[in-house]
């Protein structure tokens with residue numbers, strides 16, 4: 001009897017080791033205890049109304065408008081813009097950066113990122129949890145990886161427009177943009193918290209906040 005029990009435990013072991021909750025797909029999800037649990041982020045469109053068009057997305061063909069304070073634009077190809085990615089655990093973005101433009105320091109809380117430079121010359125860098133900065137200037141065809149959750153940026157250091165295509169192991173990787181998270185939250189983080197964080201005067205906090 002004991003031997004049989006151990007055999008069952010042994011056979012189930014690979015499944016038991018995978019029994020943890022799936023990674024989150026959203027920042028939060030207040031449970032609706034009256035509905036049925038689902039593995040999908042969104043309920044599914046009926047199969048009878050699915051067409052070929054559902055599985056193709058033109059969104060990344062179009063150049064992003066970089067006329068903004070950072071001179072860069074992310075065009076997302078995630079589950080919200082390309083619904084066929086629902087439940088499939090991956091997505092891609094297009095990043096356009098004007099000469100001297102910057103995709104400012106940010107993290108993707110739910111995903112590792114890989115990318116390839118399509119055109120231009122780009123400085124890609126990230127900082128580890130051990131506070132080590134790794135970076136390299138990349139040209140077309142070169143690829144990079146940003147481990148999940150680490151703060152990183154892309155800066156156009158060439159004379160022409162830059163385009164990067166990025167890929168994520170999440171259908172909705174999420175983004176925390178460091179400057180806007182700290183200085184443009186609604187409602188805002190108390191001034192004294194930011195002044196103390198950066199060891200600066202509140203007037204400097206106001207000056208930074210006024211830029212956003």
Ligand SMILES: *[C@@H]1O[C@H](CO)[C@@H](O)[C@H](O)[C@H]1NC(C)=O
Nearest residue numbers: 063064065066067068069073
């Ligand atoms: C790009 O964005 C700027 C600022 O929002 C806007 O004035 C301009 O018309 C846009 N250009 C195009 C081609 O959409």
